[in-house]
Amino acid sequence: MNQSEALAIVREHLTEHRYQHTIGVMETAILLARQYGADEKKAEIAAIFHDYAKFRPKEEMKQIILAEKMAPDLLQYNSELWHAPVGAFLVEKEVGIADMEILNAIKYHTSGRVGMSILEKIIYLADYIEPGRQFPEVEEVRELAKKDLQLALIKAVQNTISFLMNKNQPIFPDTFHTYNDLIANRR
Ligand code: DGI
Ligand code: FE
Ligand code: FE
Ligand code: FE
Numbered sequence: 001m002n003q004s005e006a007l008a009i010v011r012e013h014l015t016e017h018r019y020q021h022t023i024g025v026m027e028t029a030i031l032l033a034r035q036y037g038a039d040e041k042k043a044e045i046a047a048i049f050h051d052y053a054k055f056r057p058k059e060e061m062k063q064i065i066l067a068e069k070m071a072p073d074l075l076q077y078n079s080e081l082w083h084a085p086v087g088a089f090l091v092e093k094e095v096g097i098a099d100m101e102i103l104n105a106i107k108y109h110t111s112g113r114v115g116m117s118i119l120e121k122i123i124y125l126a127d128y129i130e131p132g133r134q135f136p137e138v139e140e141v142r143e144l145a146k147k148d149l150q151l152a153l154i155k156a157v158q159n160t161i162s163f164l165m166n167k168n169q170p171i172f173p174d175t176f177h178t179y180n181d182l183i184a185n186r187r
Contacts (some may be wrong), residue, residue, distance in 0.1 A: 001097075006048040009095060013052055022051060024130030025123070032122045036149050039101075039119065046105035046123050049095065053087035060088045077172045084110040112157060112178030121153050128156040154182045 003026075011019050022032045026047040053061065061082040065074055070085050088107035091097050092101035105123040108116065112124055129152075137159045137162055144152035157179045 001045065003044060003048070006045060010052055013055060015055070018054055020133065021130060021132050022048060024132045025126045027052060028130045029122050029126035030081065032126055032145065032149070033119075035146075036118060036122065038122055042099065042102050042119055043122055043126075045097065045099075046102045046119060047126055049087065049091045049102075050106050050123055050127060051083065051087065052091050052095075052106070052110045052120055053083040056083065056086060056090070058082070064089060071174075073173070077170055081110050081172055108135075111172050111174040112153075112182075113174055114177050114181040116153075116178070116181075118149075120156055121149055125149065125153055128160075135150060148156055150182065151187065154179075154186065 007023075007026075010022060016020060022142050024104050026044055029043040029047035030036070030040050032041040058079050061079070062075060064070075064086050065072070065082060068089055068091075074085065080175055088103045091106060092103055097103065101117060101119050104117065105119045108120050109127055113120070116124070125141075125145060129138055129145055141152050141155045141159070144155055157175070161171055161175060161179060164175075
């Protein structure tokens with residue numbers, strides 16, 4: 001699948017704003033893949049489809065999580081978390097993407113996970129720093145991403161956790177596990 005075919009598919013499922021975000025994630029992910037020696041084509045496709053399920057009805061996502069026996073505790077946390085694993089499932093089923101590295105990068109783009117692959121890290125980070133993101137903390141992470149993927153990712157996860165805590169939001173356990181794993185493996 002080439003870039004324009006993939007973009008045409010995903011565009012049908014997104015708002016214009018989310019589509020522009022997706023373009024930003026794609027361009028950022030390709031650059032990060034080039035810089036850090038990951039597969040640029042896989043980064044491109046994973047980025048294009050990362051928010052594929054963002055606008056699925058909550059009820060549909062809930063049914064998929066139950067039917068596919070995905071982590072059941074997902075349902076006890078913010079429904080904003082659901083589009084990542086559900087997206088990976090639907091991209092395989094509806095779009096026919098079978099590459100597990102791409103599917104896992106989509107699946108874990110919101111929470112991260114323990115033992116993230118380089119592609120998973122790139123998609124998580126590209127989602128956080130793409131040019132359309134404007135919150136104040138993002139600039140520091142963009143600077144870190146030019147030098148050190150690991151340090152940039154740690155900062156992005158820390159910022160995400162702090163942001164949620166400041167809003168009195170619950171934190172999904174995998175988000176904490178991601179943080180602990182990155183800190184434990186810091187050089
Ligand atoms: O889909 P995007 O907006 O591009 O970004 P995303 O998939 O990284 O995150 C979607 C939302 O999920 C965002 O508003 C923050 C929220 N989120 C991320 N991690 C957690 C979380 N919400 C809760 N409650 N707990 C988390 O651990
Ligand atoms: Fe997302
Ligand atoms: Fe994210
Ligand atoms: Fe996104």
